[in-house]
Amino acid sequence: MSTPRQRGPGRPRRVPVEEQRALVLRAARRAFADQGLQGATIEQIARGAGLTRQAVYEQFGDKTALFAQTVAELEELAFRTIAARGSGDADLGLRSWARKNYASMFDFVAAHPEALPVLQEAERAGIPALTRLRSRLAEVYTAASRERWATHGIESGRADTALVAMYFAMTEALVNLSWPGAAPDREAVIDLLTEFTVGGIARLYSHRPDVLARLR
Template sequence: MARTTAARSRPRMTGTQRRAQLIGVARSLFALRGLEGATIEDIAAGAGVSKPVVYEHFGSKEALYTEVVDTEFNRLLAAVTEALGADAGPRVLLERAAYSLLDYIENHTDGFRILVRDAPPSQPEGTFSTLLSRIAADVEHILAKEFSSRGLRAEMGGMYAQMLVGMVAMTGQWWLDARSPDKATVAAHLVNLSWNGLTGLQEAPVLEHIPGGMPGGAPTVLTLSAVLVHDSEGRILLVRKRGTHRFMQPGGKLEPGEDFLQAAAREVNEELGLRVAAADLADIGHWYGPAANEANTFIDAGLFSLNLPGPFGSGADPAPQAAAEIEETLWLTPAEAFARTDLSPLLRDHLLPQLLAGETEPPG
């Protein structure tokens, strides 16, 4: 008796599955050959379907190309926007944004090739330039705020945003084919140039808050607020926390749902026994650097200033008082404080030099 073998038919794809397959095939072909070089025949053959199936889903090659571009545009924009949207200081945001672009290039190479290649009919001015403009707008907002806190002209933020975004984007296009060194190293050098400038370049920069960015692993990064408290005689309040040996400013870690300002007001109230509202604090910028008391730890600090009526410390007025984890307080002039050797890096390297140079004034 003759044996017959029934041919096994492949399971049919759903409409959603077929559409996703066609987009994947088209993405690879558009990245390799461009919009003009890739044909509907190529796309249909790559997906194992007939040309009418492609037209049924997308109507035209240009419509398919536009969908591929829009998908990659939104994917990259979302990654960079998320990196820039963190509640962190500018150094951390710069590291995150540079790394996120290179990470996208590494994991979505075809998508990036398409973004920097041909513009779809819907965006004749260029997809990549449109994307960079969107990112630059986010960066401008961050820089304008940072410039204002440092006494610089906020309106210059737009120009500097173009410089930063352009530098990162051009480096990304170069790395698309170079791929050496690795993305963490490239991102670290981008941050090195933009953060330190040509005159302050480090020989072997590393990403200080991204896992794998440092030899032996990245350090812990603590997000916190610190408050520079002044009295009426121009002195500042130093505090030492229980179990530590360095003096610093009142402040502490952000709790879930808090921003830097809210955390600053809460910490001052808890540690000094005061009733301070957020509106009483003046924003004086951010600082990113090593922690005072924890090894392999960096802090990303929101900085604020508080002016109290004072003078305090003579015993005539008990407020503010050491509370919570504060074990010791000192009222010193900036010069007296600068002469000490038991200060936190933030106070020693950032706040006191600004005070002594007359750059950080108590709020009026």
């Protein structure tokens, strides 16, 4: 009785184009976040994606084009995620809403650790994606915060634009801060941001209303 012949390994599965793009973009995020635009290479990105350099070139052209696409996708991801949380929960009061949104920024960075470094690298490379993201989110947050300040009898006017800019700047600075020794509890940092913002503006309104008036 003859023994059935074993089949040799088949040809490698051809990865669909859209899957290739997703693999390359995922590897590109890591490479650009870790190495920067100048340090990252197509070879490194291809290896991280499990593809050939030729496949990367066919999908994206050169490294500059791949970087621009990576930045664009991260900008949109950040906007969709953060804007959705900032514009929701109409029933939340000012302090709860502010705290939720500080927490959302920390959550986003934890879920997408490459996003902020890549967007910051884009700014250094002359692509104002982070500046543009802040401006787009400011429109969403300004409208939402103005409604909540009004329930406290505070007409913030154009001060809201400055407050939203401060909100993002403080959160970006703290979310990846290198602390001496062990980092403090995340919830404590979020509470600090919340009380500093809400309590500070309420105090400003009661003690120095002229400051807000000059921004209206």
